[in-house]
Amino acid sequence: MKLLVIKLSSLGDLFHALPAVHQLKTGLSAEVHWVVNAEYVSLVRQFTDVDRVVPFPRHDGLRAIAGFVKQLRQTPYDLAVDLQGLLKSAWIARVARAARRIGPSFHREGSRLLYDAVAGPRNKQRHAVEENLDVVRYLGLPAGEPVFPVACPVPDLPPDRPRVAMVCSSRWATKNWPPEGFAEVARRLQATCDASIFLVGGSDSRAVHERIRTRLSGKVTDLAGRCTLVETLGVLNAMDLVVANDTGPIHMAAAVGTPVLALFGPTDPVRTGPFGPMHRVVQAGLPCQPCFSRTCRRGGVPCMEGITPERVVEAAIAMLEKAPSLQGGFNAGG
Numbered sequence: 001m002k003l004l005v006i007k008l009s010s011l012g013d014l015f016h017a018l019p020a021v022h023q024l025k026t027g028l029s030a031e032v033h034w035v036v037n038a039e040y041v042s043l044v045r046q047f048t049d050v051d052r053v054v055p056f057p058r059h060d061g062l063r064a065i066a067g068f069v070k071q072l073r074q075t076p077y078d079l080a081v082d083l084q085g086l087l088k089s090a091w092i093a094r095v096a097r098a099a100r101r102i103g104p105s106f107h108r109e110g111s112r113l114l115y116d117a118v119a120g121p122r123n124k125q126r127h128a129v130e131e132n133l134d135v136v137r138y139l140g141l142p143a144g145e146p147v148f149p150v151a152c153p154v155p156d157l158p159p160d161r162p163r164v165a166m167v168c169s170s171r172w173a174t175k176n177w178p179p180e181g182f183a184e185v186a187r188r189l190q191a192t193c194d195a196s197i198f199l200v201g202g203s204d205s206r207a208v209h210e211r212i213r214t215r216l217s218g219k220v221t222d223l224a225g226r227c228t229l230v231e232t233l234g235v236l237n238a239m240d241l242v243v244a245n246d247t248g249p250i251h252m253a254a255a256v257g258t259p260v261l262a263l264f265g266p267t268d269p270v271r272t273g274p275f276g277p278m279h280r281v282v283q284a285g286l287p288c289q290p291c292f293s294r295t296c297r298r299g300g301v302p303c304m305e306g307i308t309p310e311r312v313v314e315a316a317i318a319m320l321e322k323a324p325s326l327q328g329g330f331n332a333g334g
Contacts, residue, residue, distance in 0.1 A: 006083065008056055009084075011043075011248030016132055020133050021034070021049055023143070024081065028139075030079075047150060078100070080100070083132050085107040086107075090115060101114065103115035157198075160194070160196045164316070165236060165242045165243070168182045175245050175246045179211040180211070187218075190219070198221045199212060200249060203225030204225075209222050236252050240326050250274045253274070257278075261281075263307055
């Protein structure tokens with residue numbers, strides 16, 4: 001069977017789709033082709049269940065789109081599964097001329113009109129991983145434990161442990177914990193367990209990282225803008241703990257089995273928290289959470305500012321003591 005999967009973005013959403021794609025591949029004995037936005041092609045090539053990655057040239061004009069459609073139609077697909085649920089992703093399923101098209105329960109923008117069927121009833125009170133698995137259940141395939149088949153490069157990092165990555169920036173200002181909070185947590189983890197701190201982010205994180213580094217004197221490696229997405233995947237895989245805002249790398253880390261301590265404000269960890277029992281979420285617990293807003297009407301960002309470094313440090317040390325990579329080799333001192 002030839003299976004076309006359409007999941008265009010974003011970073012975390014790609015990883016949320018992996019368990020469903022794995023079960024579709026194994027349950028249908030399928031050859032999997034995955035359509036994704038061009039900027040994520042190298043990352044999806046690390047997904048070991050994917051046989052072919054098809055870039056969607058969303059910024060390259062009509063000629064590129066015409067070439068994309070021609071390329072799609074060279075393969076006779078038995079089934080197209082849209083896990084994005086937007087009009088453009090449903091359009092891709094339609095123009096591919098697959099024998100059958102299935103969309104997700106969370107479809108919008110009128111995309112339902114372009115599907116043959118929708119997988120499952122709409123239910124937003126669950127994790128995005130579970131939403132994507134609706135299509136597996138709809139097709140009556142065997143349901144197993146969610147797995148994330150990903151190949152990770154091995155980074156060249158200093159050998160000192162524990163290694164703690166901090167992801168201190170996100171695309172929403174309201175999701176960002178103050179840099180001073182990250183700095184205080186890093187300082188205490190250095191003092192308590194001699195942690196090596198790795199600051200992970202794109203080039204737009206440099207100013208935030210500078211505010212953190214100037215407050216630290218221990219081992220700090222600033223990776224802002226120095227890693228591709230695939231290299232970042234390898235770095236996160238090599239960590240003993242990731243402390244982060246609600247942003248894409250927490251889902252990368254969770255997928256490769258690195259414990260994640262996530263700081264949530266305006267968004268909902270029930271839906272988009274790190275998936276799996278080894279991870280923890282810290283919240284301020286305000287009655288207005290989650291508001292899903294990029295701006296706060298209360299002034300400042302009280303749902304993030306209300307998270308104290310003490311709570312984060314306490315959770316981080318407890319997680320390091322249980323980290324699979326450190327069993328038998330970690331002792332928190334005073």
